[in-house]
Amino acid sequence: MFDLMTAAPGTERDPLWWLPLAPTDHPLVRPGAEVAPGDALLELRFPVDRSFSTVEAVVGGWVRSVDSRGICVQTEGLGVPGSIAFGESVRGRLMVAVPDRFSELRASSIDISVAGTIIVAGARVGLEALTRARTLGARGMICGGISGRELSRLTASDARQRAALRGPAPFALVSLDGYGGRPISSLAWRRLRAAADDEVALGTDPPMVILKCRAAEPAPSATRTPGARRLVRVTSGPYVGREGRVLDLRGTVGSGGMGLHPAALVALAAAGHGRPHERRVMALADLERLD
Amino acid sequence: MAGRPSVTDPLSFFTIDRGTASVAVALIAPVDGRFRLLAASAMPASVELETVLADLVARVRSVEPSWLPYADRWPSWIRLEVATAVPSRVVCAAGSRSRGAGLAGAFAGAGWDVDVRSVAGRPARTLPLSHACLDRTVDVLVVAAGDPPSSDERAGLQELITMLGPLAGRRDDLRVVLAGGAAGYEHAFPPGRVTRAPAPRPVEGRSGTPLHAFAAELIGRRAAVSAPPDGHAAYRASIASLASLLGRPVDAVDIGRSSGSRVSVAPDGPVGWMTRADGALVPLGGLDDEAQIEGILHWGPLASDDPDLQDRIRELALHPWRDTSDIGTRLRATALRAASTRLAQHWLRSARSDAGSDERRLDGDVLVVSGGALAAVPVGIAAVALLDAFRRPGMLRMVWDHARILAPLGAIATETDRRRLLADLMDDALIPLGSALVLADGRPSRKLPMVSFQGALTADGMTVTAGSLMAIDLPPGLVARAALRDRAPLSFRRRPRPATPDAWGGLAGLMVDGRPVPLRLPEGGAARRALFEDWERPFWPAAAAPAGAG
Secondary structure, eight states, X not given: OGGGSEEOOOOEESOEEEEOOOTTOEEOOOTTOXXXXXXXXXXXXXXXXXXXXXXXXXXXXXXEEEETTEEEEEESSEEEEOSEEEEOOEEEEEEEXXXXXXXXXXGGGOOGGGTTEEEEOBTBBOHHXXXXXXHTTOOEEEEEEEOHHHHHXXXXXXHHHHTSSSOOOOOEEEEEEEESOOOOOHHHHHHHXXXXXXXXXXXXXTEEEEEOOOTTSOXXXXXXXXXXXXXXXXXXXXXXXXXXXXXXXXXXXEETTEEEEEEEEEEEOOSSTTOOOEEEEEEGGGEEXXX | OTTSOGGGSTTOEEEEEXXXXXXXXXEEEEETTEEEEEEEEEEETTSOHHHHHHHHHHHHHXXXXXXXXXXXXXXXXXXXXXXXXXXXXXXXXXXXXXXXXXHHHHHHHBTOEEEEXXXXXXXXXHHHHHHHHHOTTEEEEEEEEOSSOOHHHHHHHHHHHHHHHHHHHHOTTOEEEEEEGGGGGGGGSOTTOEEEEOOOOSSXXXXXSHHHHHHHHHHXXXXXXXXXXXXXXXXXXXXXXXXXXXXXXXXXXXXXXXOEEEEEEETTEEEEEEEEGGGSSXXXXXXXXXXXXXXXXXXXXXXXXXXXXXXXXXXXXXXXXXXXXXXXXXXXXXXXXXXXHHHHHHHHHHHHHTXXXXXXXXXXXXXXXXXXXXXXXXXXXXXXXXXXXXXXXXXXXXXXXXXXXXXXXXXXXXXXXXXXXXXXXXXHHEEEEEEEEEOOOSOTTSOOOEEEEEESOOEEXXXXXXXXXXXXXXXXXXXEEEEEEOOSOOOSSOOOOOSSOEEEOOTTOEEEEOSOSXXXXXXXXXXXXXXXXXXXXXXXXXXXXXXXXX
């Protein structure tokens, strides 16, 4: 039955990164070319004042294809997949701004030190924190989840700024797990903590955090026998983001008073220092297996 | 094992319906001389298929090993498999507004996701149109005009072609379709990539028009590139077989994560169908559109302006199997009602445009419901949600394709084989949800008739309050015959009479519906929520009293 649960998204070696092209964009690279972070990939031409600027690669790798759909780069790195993205792909120094994966970043804790960084903002980020970070020069943010309403407001605000001839500085947001408040999974959290102060990239197409590969790092999901430890993560409900171990199957649990969903008894790890361990019967549909 | 009859082994098979969110599998085998549905399961699409199949076999073996004497050989058993994909995206451009609406309607009704609908002479739409043409998720560009183009189309059409020709030249993989009079501009597009199509009618959407048929064939050709066969087309084939088997008209609705389908079939042939991307449980194209999300929540008893609930609706689109809480179940029911209503509205709109055609209007009294959207909603609530959307005076009987085997059976090439299997499996695969007797007939001033029942129910001269929805316990297998007695003065106008007076029992029982047709809802949010709460209350299982979460 453990195999009948969805697997949590893992990490991906050398993921693809797309840079879309507008009708007036002029690519500066050819398929097969090697690119390094900071290399110019395309030229943006402004028809009004006939000026131009370039868009740089946010990650190293080699160019797989160049056509009117965009530039596709096979990156050299480790991709942590996300669910939702906003903005343009960026790179910057990774700054973990919250003490643990359950925390939420407050606007008041953002200061000038965020300039040029990509901030790990915890389980959720609000519009105030996003605006403040962007104003102070942050390049991007990574969070577990974001409210759809705040994302709409951010999009509208961005569109207003882009109505000017020169738009705002590039900024990206990647929500790793979806909408609402969603603690970052421990797997992604460990990767992000390990990459703190490194230069990382946020890709928006597809949504992804691209980290540098470390030579000593084992390949993803090759470290243990799949399913051996029955580790799971809660994906919805009051225990969302908590992780634990499946102890046993427990028939079905009800929703709307009906026993519709197969369930398991799960030993949940503590949600933070000093918090208790708990045992709960939970629907398998609300769990993701981690190993 | 050597002593077992060898004939039973090769006749065991699986049906597999691969959706974009979930995969539904069923195990079918001959038992006592006929095929029976032995086990069924639906899992998130990311779960490995072989694991699900092995689990099905193990479950049957643990209950009754004699039904599967050669169970160890299950990996070699036949698999009837279909798949549905995220709808292909199309950019539509036309020479006039009405032509654009017809063009977009034809492609949307055939299962395409219409990305941009552009009308000539509107310069503000130029930029989104060019961006859309270069979007790598867009597969086809369609340009349409009347045949020949009317005078108001010609100038604008020329402008469109001047822009779209070079854009199409920049993408080698973009297919170009020129419909109607636009075919005269073939020279403006890259050679070898243009397909001609019939001109659109002013309003399209349902099957039956040449352009809809073309759009359906085009999407079918794209689906045929990848095995397994297209689930929507197979579903239609199965519903047609079911109608001829039952000898009565059948309506069917299939709502999933990426699209929704509506089919209406007469016993002697297909009447109409549409498959729409915006008929999905939560349309994937509008997650950043707050009005759309609020619009979904308007169709249920929960607050539509609560940001947390809005996020949970968005999550239903991304991860539909998650959130098994009571609120999650209510949100699913709300989204199901909203999706059914969208499908019903599109259907009625296109039916109105066909009023002068020779197509028959919808009059099926059996509604088959399918799709992953019903998987985690209590059946009574699902029945009410569907009744709210598919409303018309008279008796409606609902059955649920709970194991999602209809689409895979539609992949059987031979009609007689499909009918034979359906005849065997109908009792197992189509669970009676219940019946609904809708008393109103669209005339607000008319008093509702009195209802009497005979057979499994005995009631005489029952009066139904206008605006109410009554739940009467009528278990599956029982049949009650309804008779209506008009309370209004004798009139020469058409009186409501159920096309069939027989109510089939089902899991949701019998619903006697005194609400108006179409459903009229109050403007105020609180009043609307209270109304939905009242209507749904009798259909929630006893253990789940309405939470009043709104």
